[in-house]
Amino acid sequence: xxKYVLTESEIFTLFDSAEWKAEAIPTFPANFxxxxxxxxxxxxxxxxxxxxxxxxxxxxxxMIELFIATGRGPRPISVIADTLDxxxxxxxxxxxxxxxxxxxxxxxxxxxxxxxxAIYSIPFSHFGVN
Amino acid sequence: MNFDSIIQKNVxxxxxxxxxxxxxxxFNTKDTIEFDFAGAVPVVENMADLEGVEAVVQKxxxxxxxxxxKELLTKSINIDMYDKVTIDGEQWTIGQPIYDDGYTxxxxxxxxx
Numbered sequence: 001x002x003k004y005v006l007t008e009s010e011i012f013t014l015f016d017s018a019e020w021k022a023e024a025i026p027t028f029p030a031n032f033x034x035x036x037x038x039x040x041x042x043x044x045x046x047x048x049x050x051x052x053x054x055x056x057x058x059x060x061x062x063m064i065e066l067f068i069a070t071g072r073g074p075r076p077i078s079v080i081a082d083t084l085d086x087x088x089x090x091x092x093x094x095x096x097x098x099x100x101x102x103x104x105x106x107x108x109x110x111x112x113x114x115x116x117x118a119i120y121s122i123p124f125s126h127f128g129v130n
Numbered sequence: 131m132n133f134d135s136i137i138q139k140n141v142x143x144x145x146x147x148x149x150x151x152x153x154x155x156x157f158n159t160k161d162t163i164e165f166d167f168a169g170a171v172p173v174v175e176n177m178a179d180l181e182g183v184e185a186v187v188q189k190x191x192x193x194x195x196x197x198x199x200k201e202l203l204t205k206s207i208n209i210d211m212y213d214k215v216t217i218d219g220e221q222w223t224i225g226q227p228i229y230d231d232g233y234t235x236x237x238x239x240x241x242x243x
Binding site for chain 1: 168172197223
């Protein structure tokens, strides 16, 4: 298993955990068609485009789009972001370590006018051993 | 006969009276429900569409350069498992419920121009 699949698998373990499922926030990966009406949901993309220590390591950013119904103000986005922080910030999954998160502005989703969207991002490093 | 069934009977009667305005539409289910993060594969569930739903299609006040909006008046049904509605062969996305009093509901629907 290469570093990209391994990183993805380690990050997926969080979203497959009973604790995360209990949060009841529908979670989908990139390149997976899903519309969830006006309900809250998130879509995650792993962007492993950073520097690395060796050939088996990689760093990057986990980008998570947070979707909520329009007209509800920013609070639902902040609540989801805080929930994600409690699972990701300074946490390690296997050999993938997360650091400090950031949250972008809330804006109307271009593909679906009943949704507002913000991007939560958190850098990570995946450590492989030669 | 309780009030609930009296109201329901009157709703049925009202849809009968406005028969000329009623269109039969199909509520389409969400094909894909979940993503299995353990196996990294989609879990596809195909559920039956709900066909022959009596509906009145109305104009919407909402306007956008990218989307066409309409409103759909139907008898109340649980729309949680549906994300699209087909009207005269055109598929529309179901938006926010505008109201639902338990007997009738008004839904916002939209599609790309």
